Structures are given as structure tokens and as C-alpha cells.
Amino acid sequence: MGQKRYELADGTVHEYSFGFMAFELMGVQAVGSVIFGPEGSEPILGVTILESAGFSVDPANLVLKKLPAVPLK
Numbered sequence: 001m002g003q004k005r006y007e008l009a010d011g012t013v014h015e016y017s018f019g020f021m022a023f024e025l026m027g028v029q030a031v032g033s034v035i036f037g038p039e040g041s042e043p044i045l046g047v048t049i050l051e052s053a054g055f056s057v058d059p060a061n062l063v064l065k066k067l068p069a070v071p072l073k
Contacts, residue, residue: 003015016036016037018035026055026064026066030053030054033049051067054066055067
């Protein structure tokens, strides 16, 4: 769709292409934005896209939890 500037965890700023995608995760369909990093980048599924599909991350047990409802707050 285009290009945007993103600030990485180390404070450096880079410009990457972005787009939108439809996906299915554990039987749930949703849509979200995708950033195309440099060649060799590790794919990461972020919290924003997980929440849009109705999931939360349980860091203590290292599992995804299905939310009873998608939060709008």
C-alpha cells in the first residue's frame, strides 16, 4: 500500500513498506496491517493483530487465550 517510517527498539528509524492482509488464526478470520521488513527478518505476529482476532497473550503460560469478547476500549 505504501511506505512509512518506523522507530525500532534501539531508537533507529527505518522506512519499510506496509500493506494489509486477511488471515486465519485458530479458526478465527480477521484482517490487519503488515510491515515488510528487510530480507531475513523474523516474522512476528504482534499484539494488535492478535487482539483484532480476539486473542490475548498469556506470558506466564506461553499460550494464546481466546477472549470472551473483542475489547473496544
